Amino acid sequence: MISIRPYREADPAAVEALLDRSFGPDRQKKTVYRLREGVAPVQELGFVAFDNKALRGSLQFWSIQVRPLRTDGEPVPAILLGPLAVEPAYAGRGIGMGLMRVGLQRARQLGYRIVILVGDLPYYSRVGFHREGAEGLRLPGPVDPNRVLIRELVDGAAAGLEGLIEKPADAGAEPDEIAGHREAAP
Numbered sequence: 001m002i003s004i005r006p007y008r009e010a011d012p013a014a015v016e017a018l019l020d021r022s023f024g025p026d027r028q029k030k031t032v033y034r035l036r037e038g039v040a041p042v043q044e045l046g047f048v049a050f051d052n053k054a055l056r057g058s059l060q061f062w063s064i065q066v067r068p069l070r071t072d073g074e075p076v077p078a079i080l081l082g083p084l085a086v087e088p089a090y091a092g093r094g095i096g097m098g099l100m101r102v103g104l105q106r107a108r109q110l111g112y113r114i115v116i117l118v119g120d121l122p123y124y125s126r127v128g129f130h131r132e133g134a135e136g137l138r139l140p141g142p143v144d145p146n147r148v149l150i151r152e153l154v155d156g157a158a159a160g161l162e163g164l165i166e167k168p169a170d171a172g173a174e175p176d177e178i179a180g181h182r183e184a185a186p
């Protein structure tokens with residue numbers, strides 16, 4: 001039976017191996033990895049799927065911000081979903097969806113307001129992601145714009161959002177400081 005558990009219960013080397021198998025060894029050359037370099041994932045939003053004690057899937061999120069390019073407004077905090085990976089032999093059993101439902105629900109509970117990802121719309125639209133509202137987002141490198149997707153966790157949080165997605169201003173700060181980056185949990 002599949003159970004979804006906090007990331008800390010997994011062997012990080014096993015997760016890295018799963019990611020290499022899923023995305024290929026060149027995965028770190030992708031533009032999204034520029035947003036992860038030197039930044040820790042959001043600890044409370046790391047989840048893994050186990051079948052008994054065997055790792056079958058993994059999902060993490062990174063803090064990001066959207067810096068307006070056309071106005072001098074303040075950067076808007078958000079989180080980047082991914083990487084999401086499921087052991088190929090276990091694909092199609094709902095593990096990916098299960099990881100995302102748990103992760104997105106927890107993110108909302110923690111007060112995060114906007115989630116952005118780079119991925120396939122037909123898959124991620126199943127958990128509420130869409131292109132509308134993501135047209136004005138830019139990444140710090142090449143990416144297929146049709147794969148830049150967004151989902152609000154709070155209605156209206158991404159209204160009029162446009163700009164450059166970048167690492168958060170407090171990248172590398174202590175966790176307590178990062179906590180101030182989001183709204184208080186309800």
Ligand SMILES: CC(C)(COP(=O)(O)OP(=O)(O)OC[C@H]1O[C@@H](n2cnc3c(N)ncnc32)[C@H](O)[C@@H]1OP(=O)(O)O)[C@@H](O)C(=O)NCCC(=O)NCCS
Pocket residue numbers: 022023084085086087090091092093094095096097098118119120122123
């Ligand atoms: C994509 C991935 C995470 C899906 O995980 P999963 O546990 O197999 O997904 P689920 O079981 O929750 O959902 C399966 C459904 O999604 C569909 N699906 C899977 N990948 C899809 C994609 N890229 N585009 C559209 N639909 C997709 C399946 O066809 C299946 O449809 P069905 O329910 O109608 O049969 C997994 O295949 C994977 O790790 N792929 C390699 C890494 C990757 O591409 N990650 C996503 C980065 S964008």
